Amino acid sequence: MPFKNLLEVVQSCDKFPYDESVSTSEYHSTIPFRLGPHVVGRLLPSTVPKLKEYNDRFDNAPFEIKDTHITFSSGVDSFEKRTDVVKALFDTWREEKAFVALAGWRNELYPVYGDLSRQDNVAFVMERAATPIFGISTFGCHLNAFTKEEDGTIKMWIARRSKTKQTWPGYLDNCVAGGITYKYSTHQTMVKECDEEASIPEHIAEKSRNCGAITYFTYSENGLQPETQYIFDLQLPSDVTPKPQDGEVECFYLWTLNEINQKILDGEFKLNCALVIVDFLIRHSFITADTEADYLDILYHLHRRLEFPGPRKTL
Amino acid sequence: MPFKNLLEVVQSCDKFPYDESVSTSEYHSTIPFRLGPHVVGRLLPSTVPKLKEYNDRFDNAPFEIKDTHITFSSGVDSFEKRTDVVKALFDTWREEKAFVALAGWRNELYPVYGDLSRQDNVAFVMERAATPIFGISTFGCHLNAFTKEEDGTIKMWIARRSKTKQTWPGYLDNCVAGGITYKYSTHQTMVKECDEEASIPEHIAEKSRNCGAITYFTYSENGLQPETQYIFDLQLPSDVTPKPQDGEVECFYLWTLNEINQKILDGEFKLNCALVIVDFLIRHSFITADTEADYLDILYHLHRRLEFPGPRKTL
Structure with missing residues (x-):
């Protein structure tokens, strides 16, 4: 389904109501699980x-x-x-x-x-x-793998999800992504998934850098999904090509930011992956406040304040 | 005043109460101005x-x-x-x-x-x-001017505010910052302020790039201040040195990110400028989710959802 604009994209993912008092739909009357x-x-x-x-x-x-x-x-x-x-x-x-x-x-x-x-x-x-x-808040890592030409032009590696995937079959996806399993750090998760999903060798994957996180609250037929995705950027040398390994990915593409922006608007991306890329496009100044009418509203949807506790790592 | 950690820094700026029902202080019972x-x-x-x-x-x-x-x-x-x-x-x-x-x-x-x-x-x-x-939401631009050595080491230009400034005299500040006056774009504001505050020539200032925005709600003896700061990054060549011009700045320093991080914790920065730098440290992976216990809470305070309408530029 195509979108009118990027605000519509982020709102379609971060769609749990902000004001629970305004409607009688079941998403407006959820019951807190307290601890x-x-x-x-x-x-x-x-x-x-x-x-x-x-x-x-x-x-x-x-x-x-x-x-x-x-x-x-x-x-x-x-x-x-x-x-x-x-x-x-x-x-x-x-x-x-x-x-x-x-x-x-x-x-x-x-x-x-x-x-x-x-x-x-x-x-x-x-x-x-x-x-x-139980509407439990979950945590994952997503990778923006990109190349940079001498004149500064950025292209990004995009994955096509396998047609046999249970969720979002055949949709476009970030180069690498994965949930954080109990006892893994975000960087360990990223390096492991780089190998499993894209055959990116460890000595390169280790150079991936955590550049932020997005938080949103979505829902699906499965239930309620408040989610946090830690964002990693990795500039790949021109001779390194991601390759499918575990059957989750059909193929990889190397596209310009213009092409990717258009495919987001065309609705070809798994929605939360589109949010990861919109965050990248903002950080890398492809989307700016002077040209994007909904700049601040888009940022709010990428950084929703979730009420659920998160990890507190010991320093 | 020194801070325990970075969460305390961002909370000291984004300090307007999140839950207006929990206290009887005057900040918990403000009256909306509606339109x-x-x-x-x-x-x-x-x-x-x-x-x-x-x-x-x-x-x-x-x-x-x-x-x-x-x-x-x-x-x-x-x-x-x-x-x-x-x-x-x-x-x-x-x-x-x-x-x-x-x-x-x-x-x-x-x-x-x-x-x-x-x-x-x-x-x-x-x-x-x-x-x-009137607790009106205001909008400004802040510049992270930095140098990058061949091995990737980043240093950042920091301003010392003049001792005669009305607000925050003698405190540390971003290299360049300014409010957005009516009818100026964010990039025009940035280029103008680069000249006025740091003598950065136009052909270099034009290369500054909008990489996001921070939003927070603070207050002072002046009243209520919900604020949006559009963030610009500018990598300066090693032979370009910011110079005070309009008397607002006493001098400029070129410091490592470690030094700057420490001075933020020591309370030497004008508070909202510290938030601009924390955002930079997150985007440039100096602060990461694996090492900063309060990573997500810090991000929430940098991206507070403000209820007030913002600019909607025509595309």
């Missing part, structure tokens, strides 16, 4: 009766379900206990095919932040595919 | 009685003052009429020495955005020094 002083996730109203039904199967119900919020029962008070309780729930729901999101089960554990008594602030871990059901 | 569907400014509670007293002097009161908001009276319905009414108010208050902010009168007109019937979205213009009294 102490924090909101660590949000549930759609339609999920709550299912959670109640599950809870009622136990003498010691694992969750406390109130009108205003949901939390763990008082005995579920440690990393291990929270992790066990959440695992049991989603294992059951997976077996019962209770949610479409769980068909994409990945056997990959994601951290849920919000326990400052631990150095890494991780309150529990849970299956990646289940995070949208 | 049609927009909030174009905010008044401190202590300003409202003064505005009422002024309003009562007229048979046809220029402002409509309600408990929930303030706006122009219905007859004040054009760019020219709004501008006249606001000019008369602040001319009077200046003469009566009603606000400390007006001692810094500049004879410089700032645009107030919020009238989409005009191509530039400007609802009226007003004296720059008066904007904090």
Whole structure:
């Protein structure tokens, strides 16, 4: 689907309502999942009766379900206990095919932040595919791999997603991207994914540089997805060509920023990857305040303040 | 005053409360200045009685003052009429020495955005020094002027503010910065200020590149200051040295990023200029998510979503 302008692109991704009071749609009346002083996730109203039904199967119900919020029962008070309780729930729901999101089960554990008594602030871990059901904030890394000619002209490497991918098959994508698995740093994630997704050797991938992060709140048929993507830039030498390796990518293209900008407007990109590129186009002065009418609104959508706690790494 | 960490730096600037319901301080109970569907400014509670007293002097009161908001009276319905009414108010208050902010009168007109019937979205213009009294969102340009050695080492030019400056005398500052006067583009402002403040010749200043914007909401004895600073980067050749010209700057230093980072923590910078540099340090990967515990919170404070309308330039 083509877009009118770049503001429409970023709004189509960062689409969770900013003002929850203005409508009665289910996205305007989500229920916070609380942990102490924090909101660590949000549930759609339609999920709550299912959670109640599950809870009622136990003498010691694992969750406390109130009108205003949901939390763990008082005995579920440690990393291990929270992790066990959440695992049991989603294992059951997976077996019962209770949610479409769980068909994409990945056997990959994601951290849920919000326990400052631990150095890494991780309150529990849970299956990646289940995070949208609890509206858990997730964290990934995306790479802008580009070349720079002597006159300063920048071209960027763009991936075409495999037609057999479960999500966004055949759409355009950043050169490399991946979720941050529990206990990986952002840079370690980037180097690992560079190898797995684009055959970029380690000694080159290590030169990738973290240049910011984008934050947005989207949703899909899977549920609610507040997301943070750490952004890396990597200038590739002209003799290094990304190559597909793990079957996730069909092929790579090297395009000018004009071509890429047009393909974003044409709706050919997986949406959150378009946001990563818009951030790049702003940082590299391809999009400027003097020529883009919606400059500030676009920046707001790239940097949405999420209420959910994030990682706090020990220095 | 030294800071514990960079989060404390950005919070000390972006300090207007995020949740207006949590306290009874005057910053938690500001009154919106409305124009049609927009909030174009905010008044401190202590300003409202003064505005009422002024309003009562007229048979046809220029402002409509309600408990929930303030706006122009219905007859004040054009760019020219709004501008006249606001000019008369602040001319009077200046003469009566009603606000400390007006001692810094500049004879410089700032645009107030919020009238989409005009191509530039400007609802009226007003004296720059008066904007904090109405909590009007203002717009400026700041320059990161830097050098890059062959091994990639970056040093940045930093200005020392003149000891006779009205605000922040003797503090460190960005190499060049200036407010955007009515009818100037961001790039025109930058080139003009490069000449006036640092004697950087036009043919070099023109190479400055807009690489983003920071938005924050601060306050001072002058009043409320929601601000947007458009960020420009300019790599200077090693034989170009900024030189003071207009008496605003005492001298310039060329420092490493480590030195500058330390001086930010030592509290030696004018606060909003520290934010401009933190944004630079993030974009140039001196500060990264793997080493900065508060990475995301810092980004949120650099990109606060302001409720006030901004410029919408015609393409």
